[in-house]
Amino acid sequence: MSRSIEDLLAIMSRLRDPEHGCPWDLEQDFSSIAPYTVEEAYEVADAIERGALDELRGELGDLLLQVVFHAQMAREQGKFDFGDVVEAICEKMICRHPHVFADSSVSGRQELHQAWEQHKERERDQRSPRQSALDGVALALPALLRSEKLQRRAARVGFDWDQVAGVIGKCREELAELEAELACPGDGSAVAEELGDLLFSCVNLARHAGVAAEQALQASNRKFERRFHAMERLLQGTDKKMQDLSLPELDALWKQVKRAGHCDSG
Secondary structure, eight states: OOOOHHHHHHHHHHHTOTTTSOHHHHHOOHHHHHHHHHHHHHHHHHHHHTTOHHHHHHHHHHHHHHHHHHHHHHHHTTSOOHHHHHHHHHHHHHHHOHHHHSSOOOSSHHHHHHHHHHHHHHHHHHHSOOSSTTTTOOTTSOHHHHHHHHHHHHHHTTOSOSSHHHHHHHHHHHHHHHHHHHTSOOSSHHHHHHHHHHHHHHHHHHHHTTOOHHHHHHHHHHHHHHHHHHHHHHHTTSSOOGGGSOHHHHHHHHHHHHHTTTTOOO
């Protein structure tokens, strides 16, 4: 039997029934559910990254449940319901694609991107007039992604480097300031601040290079994991343990893994 969205809405409504619902579901509110929503979105991304399409089906269902959960709580408060959510996204997609649903036309990807951003700006202004060019960048975004979005917003009003060389110079400047703080031990707050500035500048460099910093770091994380696992495999069946090796020995093992062609160069 094939289920429909109406079935899922009915299940969620029953779970939130004050008399016969689930005690856990009844205790939840928007704030308590929000972390689960973020977690499910990451699990969807993880399934996609691993090419696990069978898992993706289930993860998308889990993410859809989060939308239904929030919509049910909003319906209970008389704010909106799932139908309003669907209506809003349909209107948004039609409005943002006049080259598909209307007579507008675009000459290429760049013009398409500019038109998309202009539509988003108008929507934000209609919701609430902005006091700053940085208004509306979600606080809950991962730090690297939020840095990129803040920088893009600033760039729209001209606050940006003209050339990537300027960004590279800024990264070097921030690294030097971090090294200076590390050379003068303190309470650690200054080091943390300078390290944050360096990371922010690195995100800016990634943006100017046309690279998504969050995705680039995720790729490096995966590469490190694969290489580290390869090191562990090389030690299996020997009388050596990684924690017993010296730093030069560990470095030699790491280089051996790289020479063997494990997981990309670099």
